[in-house]
Amino acid sequence: MEPVVTVGLDGSPESLAAARWAADEAERRRLTLRLLHAWPLLVPDTPGIPAATDQNYWAKRIVHNARAELQARHPGLPVVGELIADDAQHALLRAASESEMIVLGSRGLMPVESYFLGDISMSVVARAERPVVLVRAEASGEGPQSVPAAAGGVVVALKLHGSHDDLLAFAFGTAAARGMPLRAVHGQSLPLDAYVPWGVDHDVTEEITHDAQKRLSQTLRPWREKFPLVEVAESIALESPAKAVVRAAEGAGLLVVGRRKHRSALASHLGPVAQAAIHHARCPVAVVPRA
Numbered sequence: 366m367e368p369v370v371t372v373g374l375d376g377s378p379e380s381l382a383a384a385r386w387a388a389d390e391a392e393r394r395r396l397t398l399r400l401l402h403a404w405p406l407l408v409p410d411t412p413g414i415p416a417a418t419d420q421n422y423w424a425k426r427i428v429h430n431a432r433a434e435l436q437a438r439h440p441g442l443p444v445v446g447e448l449i450a451d452d453a454q455h456a457l458l459r460a461a462s463e464s465e466m467i468v469l470g471s472r473g474l475m476p477v478e479s480y481f482l483g484d485i486s487m488s489v490v491a492r493a494e495r496p497v498v499l500v501r502a503e504a505s506g507e508g509p510q511s512v513p514a515a516a517g518g519v520v521v522a523l524k525l526h527g528s529h530d531d532l533l534a535f536a537f538g539t540a541a542a543r544g545m546p547l548r549a550v551h552g553q554s555l556p557l558d559a560y561v562p563w564g565v566d567h568d569v570t571e572e573i574t575h576d577a578q579k580r581l582s583q584t585l586r587p588w589r590e591k592f593p594l595v596e597v598a599e600s601i602a603l604e605s606p607a608k609a610v611v612r613a614a615e616g617a618g619l620l621v622v623g624r625r626k627h628r629s630a631l632a633s634h635l636g637p638v639a640q641a642a643i644h645h646a647r648c649p650v651a652v653v654p655r656a
Contacts, residue, residue, distance in 0.1 A: 552609025
């Protein structure tokens with residue numbers, strides 16, 4: 366199968382926002398956009414059947430309307446629609462394994478009214494083999510309070526241990542494709558011995574900051590060399606990683622966070638940074654599995 370960006374559609378404003386974001390990204394990366402709608406009650410198509418008696422009418426309409434809008438916005442973008450007779454979770458996980466990334470709508474902490482935005486969506490994020498991007502309707506550039514998708518640059522949250530290759534490849538590749546700056550953020554809570562009766566021991570905080578800055582620079586060095594045109598900034602925050610990442614995402618065009626790959630589906634879960642990003646960041650959030 367040729368490389369594609371897949372977006373999950375369910376007819377909600379959030380899934381349409383995700384489709385618009387995915388179309389922009391597919392065009393930048395020169396990839397095909399696949400519009401996917403999964404419905405367990407889908408029946409074999411019967412040519413010539415009237416719309417009034419077609420059980421697949423609404424499923425077809427969801428994909429058709431999105432495809433028409435996106436092709437009008439992106440005349441040269443290859444767009445394919447796909448209806449699958451399967452439950453959403455299984456269909457999305459399979460699609461993720463076949464895609465460069467999969468894009469879904471998200472309401473953050475807002476009430477859940479769509480299957481893409483509830484437990485199934487979180488399960489896909491936690492178990493997908495490839496990056497999953499969550500997009501809110503307000504992040505699509507359509508609403509009065511929206512943030513343009515191209516504004517603010519790419520922010521990537523980094524731990525300073527373990528493998529970062531998949532995470533940084535996605536973050537730098539996205540920044541390069543968009544011609545946007547990248548900001549690498551590392552948050553680190555202070556240890557107990559940093560606190561003194563009058564506040565914090567500045568000698569301790571300076572030592573922690575210096576060490577973290579050195580390791581962050583070492584981690585980024587080979588990626589700066591691989592993507593010399595990407596403007597990179599580094600940021601160390603002496604607070605909880607979750608708070609540091611959400612704060613850094615304010616005004617960003619995309620927040621990229623990692624999650625650990627799990628050998629067992631039963632053990633799949635998201636860490637506190639990914640959870641905070643998904644629920645609180647107002648920009649699109651890419652969750653990238655890493656070793």
